[in-house]
Amino acid sequence: MDADIRLTVDGELHELTVDTRTTLLDLLRERLGNTSPKKGCDHGQCGACTVILDGERALLCLALAVAHDGAEITTANGLAPEGELHPVQQAFLDHDAFQCGYCTPGQVCSAVGLLSEVDRGWPSHATADLTSDPELSDAEVSERMSGNLCRCAAYATITPAVQQAGGAR
Amino acid sequence: MKPFAFARPGSVAEAVREVSAEPNAVFLGGGTNLVDHLKLGVARPDLVVDVRTLTSRETTDTADGGLLVGAAVSNSELAADRRVREHYPVLAQALLAGANGQLRNLATVGGNPLQRTRCVYFQDVTTACNKREPGSGCAAVGGYTRYHAVLGVPAALPDATAADTCIATHPSDMAVALAALDAVVHVLGPQGARTLPFRELHRLPGDDPSRDTVLGHGDLVTAIELPPLPMAARSTYRKVRDRASYAFALVSVAAALDVDGDTVRDVRLALGGVAHVPWRATRAEEVLRGGPATEHAFRAAAEAELAAAQPQPGVDGGNGFKIPLLTRTITATLRDLTEGATS
Structure with missing residues (x-):
């Protein structure tokens, strides 16, 4: 069964007719040719499909396209103007925060989202005092990035990359 | 995935009417559990009614000093709420102990307590499961039971072939905090609005493990109320x-x-x-x-x-x-x- 939706992806508006079963992940990759979000597990367990959805980091594989009519999505492709790097992307390069790179677009979007959350004082499981504003300690970054798996295990360089980007805000 | 019709009505009342009128209809909140179940074949609805943008996304102070949390408030938003962090830290900590940042941003306060068990047999449609397919038995008995129940189960070892056997656990962290806080669930159903104590929302398997809660078909959680509790x-x-x-x-x-x-x-x-x-x-x-x-x-x-x-x-x-x-x-x-x- 089909439905009509409008989506803004990396600044570009799309008007689409979609099967109600289509996830945003499949829509972006298969219909719009945007392969920046990756299909790792397709069950909300790996974080490879993380994007910024209506201002917050979210997984595309568990989002039905039809339920997000009117949404604005920013993928890792759209974080910076063409030919430029977002500070988080630059920090990942500076720290060699990847090996194969498959999880990297999701890692980058997750880092962008968490820095915004920290800016707003959102706590995490690693925040000892819930009434205080969190700092970007190693424990905070690890906890907040726990939804992004890296099978190459680049975690030891991802953490300082996120901290560098956080410090550059 | 089985085909399904999709509706986003104009009001919660209309959403309740639409689900009530279709026996094989479900409500969709954040979708973090339901969409996975659609893929796995665990959920096979004919109609999905989206309520994520219909219920309230506000947390308001109540007259008696508690909080009323709209069903569409995200787990992240509630965990970050300064009132919750100060007056109900157990709830903020439970929310933050669940899932990850991306999932908490999608997940809703109304949907979280209604998520289904993560029993691997429930999620695997090739195995026997009284919760997923009533009367089929329980493949968890004698299987991988690391994540299964030890309380609220019969004193005798369960019978894997019996229709009432279920040793699944409820997976929500938030729900444990809400049970401790004597929260109140606000429900809109086919017969109108009502409230019930959170502690009475979930049920033991009894003779029907397929039912996780006492809610009837068409009952929609519209808000969760936290009573004042200085302690x-x-x-x-x-x-x-x-x-x-x-x-x-x-x-x-x-x-x-x-x-x-x-x-x-x-x-x-x-x-x-x-x-x-x-x-x-x-x-x-x-x-x-x-x-x-x-x-x-x-x-x-x-x-x-x-x-x-x-x-x-x-x-x-x-x-x-x-x-x-x-x-x-x-x-x-x-x-x-x-x-x-x-x-």
């Missing part, structure tokens, strides 16, 4: 799991403690990862109230609560480890709250 300012949630982050609870403890000198004036205690429902530890609370606030007394209360616990054997060694683990976790959680009182 909750000294409360905490402790989750024990196989990884430091992003894993379901083996056991968890939500506790609030009110100590007067060396005496327990009042206490709230609920347990997660150990039963078909978020388990309010009323027996332990009775033992604790009016008694000494000592580690010895905390351990005795935990043991009283767990006296009827029934470990499940399994190919993975079973889940008997949960009983000493829970005893220690309850004791340590209450002790930590006591130490907080004197520092």
